[in-house]
Structure formats: C-alpha cells, structure tokens
Amino acid sequence: YNINWNYGLLPQTWEDPSLANSEVEGAFGDNDPVDVVEIGESRRKIGDILKVKPLAALAMIDEGELDWKIVAISLDDPRASLVNDIDDVEKHFPGTLTAVRDWFRDYKIPDGKPANKFGLGNKAANKDYALKVITETNESWAKLVKRSIPAGELSLV
Numbered sequence: 385y386n387i388n389w390n391y392g393l394l395p396q397t398w399e400d401p402s403l404a405n406s407e408v409e410g411a412f413g414d415n416d417p418v419d420v421v422e423i424g425e426s427r428r429k430i431g432d433i434l435k436v437k438p439l440a441a442l443a444m445i446d447e448g449e450l451d452w453k454i455v456a457i458s459l460d461d462p463r464a465s466l467v468n469d470i471d472d473v474e475k476h477f478p479g480t481l482t483a484v485r486d487w488f489r490d491y492k493i494p495d496g497k498p499a500n501k502f503g504l505g506n507k508a509a510n511k512d513y514a515l516k517v518i519t520e521t522n523e524s525w526a527k528l529v530k531r532s533i534p535a536g537e538l539s540l541v
Contacts, residue, residue, distance in 0.1 A: 386487075387487055388483070389423045389480075389484065390421070390426075390428045390432075390458075391421055391422075392419070392422065392434075393416075393417040393418065393420060394417055394418045394518060395417065396522055397417045397518060397522050397524075397525050398413070398416070398524045398528050399413030399415065399417070399418060399449075399450060399521055399524070400412075400521075400524040400528075401414065401415040402533070402534070403524065405450050408443045408445065408450050408503035411443075411448060411450035411503065412450060413449065413450050413524070414446065414449035414450060415449075415536065415537070415538065416451070417525075418517065418518065419451065419452060419453050419454065420455075420456050421453055421484050422434060423455060423457055423477055423480055424457050424458045424464070425461060434458045435459045435460075436457060436459065437456055437457050437458075437468070438454050438455075438456045438511055438514040438518060439455050439457060439467060439469060439470060439473050439511055439514065440473060440481060440508040440509060440510060440511065441453070441455070441504075441513050441514035442502060442504075442509075443504045443509070444489075444500050444501075445501040445502065446492075446500050452517050452521070454517065455480075455484060455508065456514075468511065469511040470508055470510045470511060481508045485502060485508070489501075489502065528540070
C-alpha cells in the first residue's frame with residue numbers, strides 16, 4: 385500500500401454510529417475502534433502491541449462516517465522525546481501529516497469510490513484535541529461494554 389508508517393487501533397475505544405459529531409459536519413461514528421497511525425522509524429510486525437504518545441488527530445469522513453485517525457509515536461522510538469505535539473511532527477517528520485491525510489483521502493479511488501473528506505478544515509488537530517477524541521471514544525466504549533447503549537450490529541459475546 386506504499387505507506388511509511390504503522391497502522392493499527394486504539395483498544396477500548398469505539399466510534400459510536402448513533403452519535404453525531406457537531407464539530408465534524410455532524411458525521412456519525414463508523415462503529416469501529418479509533419485508528420492509530422504510528423510514525424516512528426521502526427517497521428512493526430502485524431499484531432505488535434505498542435505504547436504510543438498521541439500527537440495529532442485527523443477527522444476522516446469516509447462515505448459519511450467519521451473515522452478518526454490518531455497520529456502517534458511509539459514511546460520506544462529514538463525520536464519520541466523530541467515529538468510532543470503537532471508542531472513537533474512537522475519539525476521532526478516533515479510532510480508526514482500531509483502524506484497521511486493524502487493517502488487516506490485517496491486510497492479508495494482505485495476501487496472506483498470517491499475520495500474521502502476531512503473535517504476540521506481539512507487539517508490535523510493538535511495533541512489536546514487527539515486526547516479529547518480518545519477520551520470521548522473510550523467513554524463510548526465503556527457504555528457499549530456495560531450495555532448502557534445499544535450495540536447495534538456488533539456482537540458483544
């Protein structure tokens with residue numbers, strides 16, 4: 385897929401498909417955990433579990449559904465101490481945020497689907513916003529597993 389980062393998910397998060405996000409064009413969650421793009425220098429193996437530091441958030445809108453992308457760096461990366469927020473990403477990993485956004489915008493086009501859109505002015509949000517997204521989706525996950533909100537098509541067994 386010609387990407388230069390690691391891709392995975394943040395456990396214990398859930399993008400609630402019944403919850404409209406007023407900050408992102410009223411888009412509803414995509415019924416999945418939050419995606420994470422880890423930008424460190426090591427290529428990881430499928431299934432690796434990493435401790436990461438969130439740095440930024442991209443609000444991808446995929447066929448009308450909100451599909452958050454948290455940009456993070458693994459705590460064991462040699463540059464992790466240098467990168468603490470969105471401005472540090474541009475300084476130490478120039479062009480990475482644009483490359484991540486452009487790749488996710490275009491990756492479905494070869495399948496005949498339209499380009500994805502991005503909320504928040506088509507820009508990445510800072511670390512504080514990323515942490516807010518993680519907190520909110522963790523709260524949604526907690527409600528889901530406590531069965532205080534409907535699971536919809538998800539099986540919780």
